[in-house]
Amino acid sequence: MKPALYVVTIEVAPGSEAAWNEWHERVHVPEVLREPGFLSCRKWRDTATAEDGWPRYVCTYELSSVEAVERYIASDAAKHLRAESDRLFGYVTRARRQVLGEVARFETEA
Numbered sequence: 001m002k003p004a005l006y007v008v009t010i011e012v013a014p015g016s017e018a019a020w021n022e023w024h025e026r027v028h029v030p031e032v033l034r035e036p037g038f039l040s041c042r043k044w045r046d047t048a049t050a051e052d053g054w055p056r057y058v059c060t061y062e063l064s065s066v067e068a069v070e071r072y073i074a075s076d077a078a079k080h081l082r083a084e085s086d087r088l089f090g091y092v093t094r095a096r097r098q099v100l101g102e103v104a105r106f107e108t109e110a
Helices: 014-033 066-074 076-089
Strands: 004-012 038-045 056-063 093-101
Touching: 004 014, 004 066, 014 038, 014 056, 014 076, 056 066, 066 076, 066 093, 076 093
Parallel strands: none
Antiparallel strands: 004 056, 004 093, 038 056
């Protein structure tokens, strides 16, 4: 099976960015990574903001397969994690999610 990416793009209200980042990195991402099929997460800050000035973050979670992503999305754990995120930061964040299946891999030559 080929790996998959679960890409979560989050826009955060400027006044809530520090609190959200602390919770996201210390609590949320470690909880997500404990779920079956997750291999890693990389978090990026977009160099451009949303049209209204909200900073934008992109988290790329690598999973073992598209099927693993689909199992996670349908799981009670995912529902709980999303509900917790909404409860704590839903009023100051906007999120979009994508599932990407690998088609090909290219690497630089050493």
